[in-house]
Structures are given as structure tokens and as C-alpha cells.
Amino acid sequence: MKKGSIKVSVLYPSGEGKHFDMDYYSTKHVALLVKLLGDAIVGASIEGGLGGAVPGEPPTYAAMGNLYFESMESFQKSFGPHAHTIMADVPNYTNIEPVTQISEVVL
């Protein structure tokens, strides 16, 4: 991704009693994001957690979703008006309260 792009990461901590429907997330939730944010999205990736640093250790995050935007302005302008609709879809795939992080692409 281009240096200086904005990466919005949504990290879903794993834990007892937590569930995450990767199939729904990677198809229906992604389709909703594409429909609402359109061309403002310049890249996207999804990962499913396998483990930690020590073999056999559970992953810190059950899943990680990342959206890339050209600038902070582009993210805010596109996401802001749809934040409520997007958040309302979360219970359809998980009961996890995600950690959101906004970062700048360095490399």
C-alpha cells in the first residue's frame, strides 16, 4: 500500500464465549462496506487468527479486518455518514467488541 495511506484496523479479541462468523464477515459485511464506502476504499484485507508467539497459544485476535484509504479526510468523509449502519451489522457476525486503530502506512 502507498506510503502515507490510512489503514483502519478493526481487531476482534478472542476469548471465552466469543464467536465470530468469518463467512458472514468476509462476504456480507465486506459487501456492505463496499456498497457504502465505494471508491473511498483503496484496499482491504481480512485475516483469521491462528495463534500467538508460543506454539499452542491462542491468538490475541480471532479476526482482523483492515481498510485502506487515500487520506484521513477520505476515510472520515466516506465512513462518517455510514458509521451507524456499519456498526449495526456487527451483531450479525460477532459478539466481540472490537478494538479500532487508525494508522499511517510507513512501508
Next chain:
Amino acid sequence: MKKGSIKVSVLYPSGEGKHFDMDYYSTKHVALLVKLLGDAIVGASIEGGLGGAVPGEPPTYAAMGNLYFESMESFQKSFGPHAHTIMADVPNYTNIEPVTQISEVVL
């Protein structure tokens, strides 16, 4: 990145008294990884934390570094023999104890 690839994320939690030298990390530490792991690395990215979900909130992670491998076997075979050397370089750029997560690329 190709579906099924292995993503190794090293996340550096921000916090009081924590420092992170992005310049060293994105040049010298990366050069060390490339030298030691070579062709086993099929992709890499680095991000610097800007903020959280709420404007003005500090980022959960000061920095995030990601390496991609073709398979878990490729990661373990290439990283294992050099783990000690790689970890020994960490104090050269940060006093943060990182969170490591191994994930599978879904999208």
C-alpha cells in the same frame, strides 16, 4: 496477499514511558529481517499508529509490523533459526514488549 498465506503481526502497544524508533525499525530492523529470512518473506508492511475509534484517542498500538509467508512451515523454518538474533535487535528501537499474532489471510 494470497488467500491462505500466513501473516505474522508484531503489534507494539503504546503507553506512558514507551518509545519506538520508527526510522530504525523501518530501515535497519527490516534490513536485518530481509537478510536473515530472505525469500521466505513474500510480503511486508509497517504502520505507525495515529489514533483510535474516537477522535483524539491515542492509538492502541504505536506501531504494527507484518510479515507474510507462503505457509506456516515456511515461516517456522526461516524464522526459527534466527529468532534469537531478531529478538536481540528489538531493544535497539523500542522498550515495548510486543504482542505477536499469527494469522491466516482470508481476503
